[in-house]
Amino acid sequence: MAQAMSGQAYLAQYCRRMVGLNAHLSINHHLAMHFAVMIKLFGPVYGWWLFAFERFNGMLERVNINGHDGGELETTLLRNWVLNHLIYELLLILPPDAPQREHDLIYQIIENEARRGSMAVEIAQFHAEASVDNISLPKQISTAHLNLHAILLSPCFPPSPPLAEILFQYGQQRWPQLRRQFTLDMEPGCVRFYGNRVARRLPYIRKDGLRYGSRANNRTEKDSYAFIQEHGRRVPVALEDIFLVKVEDLNEPAHACILIRRLLPAPADLHLPWQA
Structure with a gap:
């Protein structure tokens, strides 16, 4: 709590100086004045912030559900969610010395799911890019060399x-x-x-x-x-x-x-x- 109170004090100083500069403050500036109380009630901020939920909601919104209802919509979302994570885990645990056939099979699964518009599209994009030192590069790389x-x-x-x-x-x-x-x-x-x-x-x-x-x-x-x-x-x-x-x-x-x-x-x- 000592760290939380110290951070709260710095945020308050920042907001006061912004007001002195006639700068526009948003609702987030007001919410920041309650961080210390929230930390005392619920623990560290990263334990209850909603960034991950918002990110995952955005991924779910892109799943093709074909207008199904009567329980089919929820099943479609669940299947895509589980499939996305299973494929991601496969990619993470695949050792560098794995046979090329294994790599090809996993990429084939990704490409098939990407064509169906599932959440695996993002994974397909990552691994369709050039790979250097186990790092994914942009699809389009400038051909011009720097001086x-x-x-x-x-x-x-x-x-x-x-x-x-x-x-x-x-x-x-x-x-x-x-x-x-x-x-x-x-x-x-x-x-x-x-x-x-x-x-x-x-x-x-x-x-x-x-x-x-x-x-x-x-x-x-x-x-x-x-x-x-x-x-x-x-x-x-x-x-x-x-x-x-x-x-x-x-x-x-x-x-x-x-x-x-x-x-x-x-x-x-x-x-x-x-x-x-």
């Missing part, structure tokens, strides 16, 4: 080196067996890193069905914040950019990577929940 030498990072990255330098160092860590050959020099037999031919920008990626965007996306900055585990602690970060990297002369598939920026740390006397 990494011309891209300077924002002032949030002091000092601000070209992006090519960062990805070059990352490549040396990603392919340690090529550490001595991975060079900008034009020596015979070396793996050459061309700053304008190795990376393409991705608007988002999906990992285990979760969508991760980036602040470099011109359309939306949705899903551009996350936590990373660092020395046993959760560290909040901003997802600045997402790249698909493919080095010429390197006999390996393209590699997806995310450029992250740690958020400014909180004052030493302020204890935040994710620091536990």
Whole structure:
């Protein structure tokens, strides 16, 4: 409750300052003033929020029920719900070294259900996309390569080196067996890193069905914040950019990577929940 009351106090300060700026407040600002009481009555917020229910309701709304009634509608929804989760579990537990025939059979089931308009459509979309490092990529990927030498990072990255330098160092860590050959020099037999031919920008990626965007996306900055585990602690970060990297002369598939920026740390006397 001490954390809840502390959070309530910060929310109240935020709302008061918004009022002082003549900013419009919504009903959610008012509801936020009752969080501490609700937490005391019902426990942590994630134990009773409705985000998951709203998400699942949206999935159920897309199920083709053909106007059935008399109990058939409920049965149709239930069957699709169970089928969706069974297929999802199959995909999760399928080991990487499973025979290709098993993969083909599961994808065939997904495609058949997708044609019938069930909730498995979303799963079919995830797995119809290109897969790199067990990560699902967008269906449409730009064919234009970035000129990494011309891209300077924002002032949030002091000092601000070209992006090519960062990805070059990352490549040396990603392919340690090529550490001595991975060079900008034009020596015979070396793996050459061309700053304008190795990376393409991705608007988002999906990992285990979760969508991760980036602040470099011109359309939306949705899903551009996350936590990373660092020395046993959760560290909040901003997802600045997402790249698909493919080095010429390197006999390996393209590699997806995310450029992250740690958020400014909180004052030493302020204890935040994710620091536990």
